[in-house]
Amino acid sequence: MAANQGEAATEPEGGPVRHIPVLLRQVVEALEPRSGKLILDGTFGAGGYTSALLAQGAQVLALDRDPTAIAAGQRLVDASEGRLTLVHSQFSRLADHVAPGGLDGVVLDIGVSSMQIDEAERGFSFQKNGPLDMRMSAEGVSAADVVNRAKAGDLTRIFGFLGEERQAGRIARAIEKRRASEPFTTTRDLANLVESVNPRKAKDKIHPATRVFQALRIFVNDELGELAQALFAAERALKPGGRLVVVTFHSLEDRIVKQFFADRSGKVSGSRHMPMVEAKPAIFEALGKSVVIADDEEAETNPRVRSAKLRAGIRTDAAAQPADLSIFDLPDLASLAKMGA
Secondary structure (H helix, E strand, O other): OOOOOOOOOOOOOOOOOOHHHHHHHHHHHHOOOOOOOOOEOOOOOOOHHHHHHHHOOOHHHHHEOOOHHHHHHHHHHHHOOOOEEEEEOOHHHHHHOOOOOOEEEEEOOOOOOHHHHOHHOOOOOOOOOOEOOOOOOOOOOOHHHHHOOOOOHHHHHHHHHHOOOHHHHHHHHHHHHHHHOOOOOOOHHHHHHHHHHHHOOOOOOOOOOOHHHHHHHHHOOOOOOOOHHHHHHHHHHHHEEEHOOOOOOOOOHHHHHHHHHHHOOOOOOOOOOOOOOOOOOOOOOEEEOOOOOHHHHHHHHHHHHOOOOOEEEEEOOOOOOOOOOHHHHHOOOOOHOOOOO
């Protein structure tokens, strides 16, 4: 899905924040890294979590879909004395890189990294004008492809669901009208169009284009689908007693993680008026609180942590279940993914 969102990206206004791994202490406590343990960091980014795990003596297998993160991480590989393996891969395919039941822990930090935000040429932020790209892996359909080719109805679905944008329809129709005479090529161009349709109010803390950009980034990188598949992959790759730790930053991501752990808990839900449903074996047991958030001290030093939520579970010895995406209620946007191919 992403390079590491645990490396702080932006304040609400889009200004840079120094690289601070989000909920680092809580992540390390949940994983219990030590010598002899193999832990997979599925979102390497700038190496914040990986460095902390190595410092505790663990062996680390780290993944990132962004080739620039892989290149930048080679220095840490060289300094790790053979305890870090860095692989260019989407974390949805983490089970391809380890034997079934071979991991003691998996950590996933969901979203976009500060490194990607800070590079204008990557097109993730409208604070720095750049090409309308947003591709974490630098390949496939770009944000410009989506904005310039998708039907207004499809853009409405993308902005409305993935960005939770209330003015999705108006913005989509304005995009369709404008691109008929001139296609969108830069981040600033699109941001200005959105602001013209949905002007910023004095009380607003975020730019009117923020949710549209979020939606495009999630869609272009299939972030929700990647997260869902990564959870299933972690289920197969963790040994009994292994820990799965996931840090999310907005409600769509957190809902998927919450639904996954609920489905894998083995608990039967339903009404007394409905037929009895046979209980499934528990594949994960809850680890600590159902959800962990930052304390006031961390929130003061790192503004982005205010929206972060950590959920974690311990793998039981029950057999992994089939990957069933229906448990997540994800929107059917697959038909749009081939545009520009």
